[in-house]
Amino acid sequence: xxxxxxxxxxxxxxxxxxxxxxxxxxxxxxxxxxxxxxxxxxxxxxxxxxxxxxxxxxxxxxxxxxxxxxxxxxxxxxxxxxxxxxxxxxxxxxxxxxxxxxxxxxxxxxxxxxxxxxxxxxxxxxxxxxxxxxxxxxxxxxxxxxxxxxxxxxxxxxx
Amino acid sequence: xxxxxxxxxxxxxxxxxxxxxxxxxxxxxxxxxxxxxxxxxxxxxxxxxxxxxxxxxxxxxxxxxxxxxxxxxxxxxxxxxxxxxxxxxxxxxxxxxxxxxxxxxxxxxxxxxxxxxxxxxxxxxxxxxxxxxxxxxxxxxxxxxxxxxxxxxxxxxxx
Numbered sequence: 001x002x003x004x005x006x007x008x009x010x011x012x013x014x015x016x017x018x019x020x021x022x023x024x025x026x027x028x029x030x031x032x033x034x035x036x037x038x039x040x041x042x043x044x045x046x047x048x049x050x051x052x053x054x055x056x057x058x059x060x061x062x063x064x065x066x067x068x069x070x071x072x073x074x075x076x077x078x079x080x081x082x083x084x085x086x087x088x089x090x091x092x093x094x095x096x097x098x099x100x101x102x103x104x105x106x107x108x109x110x111x112x113x114x115x116x117x118x119x120x121x122x123x124x125x126x127x128x129x130x131x132x133x134x135x136x137x138x139x140x141x142x143x144x145x146x147x148x149x150x151x152x153x154x155x156x157x158x159x
Numbered sequence: 160x161x162x163x164x165x166x167x168x169x170x171x172x173x174x175x176x177x178x179x180x181x182x183x184x185x186x187x188x189x190x191x192x193x194x195x196x197x198x199x200x201x202x203x204x205x206x207x208x209x210x211x212x213x214x215x216x217x218x219x220x221x222x223x224x225x226x227x228x229x230x231x232x233x234x235x236x237x238x239x240x241x242x243x244x245x246x247x248x249x250x251x252x253x254x255x256x257x258x259x260x261x262x263x264x265x266x267x268x269x270x271x272x273x274x275x276x277x278x279x280x281x282x283x284x285x286x287x288x289x290x291x292x293x294x295x296x297x298x299x300x301x302x303x304x305x306x307x308x309x310x311x312x313x314x315x316x317x318x
Contacts, residue, residue, distance in 0.1 A: 029292050037241075045241055048242040051297060052295060068202040080203045080204050082196075082200070082203045082282075082283040083205065083210065084285070090165070091164040095254070129296060131183040132184055133184050133185040142287055
């Protein structure tokens, strides 16, 4: 079964190379970008400006292969791919929560963007913590490395 | 530009009809399900058991059309599609945070599942709040309706 998707827009960011990028939105605080949603979707953007934060779902379009075990940027040993956010996934979909600063027609001005310039956008969803049912969070191998999430930059390992 | 994805597994849940379902994981507390990841991806599941919560990205496979303005289950007036979690999206990708109870080989036992039985799975990501940079959340039109998120059931409007 094949599932076919088409971009609904493009993410613009200051990052033009895969290395030396922040690896998560929390490491990209204040980094400004724009989401250019294709004009035909203008009606679907109504009411979005009421939300302070949105999920961007996008295509890791530079990813050419799948790697089931990866050494994440935040660790020194191999981990199962699905226990990481590494891009070499069977379906290379990226997920970032960004801050929505303002909506100008079909352009979203955002902050905290950690995607590379030119990334194809797949979906936008409002960020609503009340929809989740999340308490007593455990984060496995990452527990020891949280202090580095905000400072660790990417390198060329997932090129 | 077409992007082609293939399911990596199937979500099993008690829900076999699109109506009378919980509309979000927060309304499905304690509802048990299984994620059957295809066996070939077993190596990619290593280390996942350390995480208490995971994101499931899946295909809204029963959705046949796009609707740019929708009346969400939680409101009485039309809203822009991207300001809602309604399924009739240009790229019908669903996103749920579920509780990971235990991993048995390639089967994930989960709770708080709000997807219909048989839903094709696209991706699994660890839920790590430290990766987000989210403060001072505003949730627009939903602000007035949060008390109903946990009790409102779905109906047939997005069939």
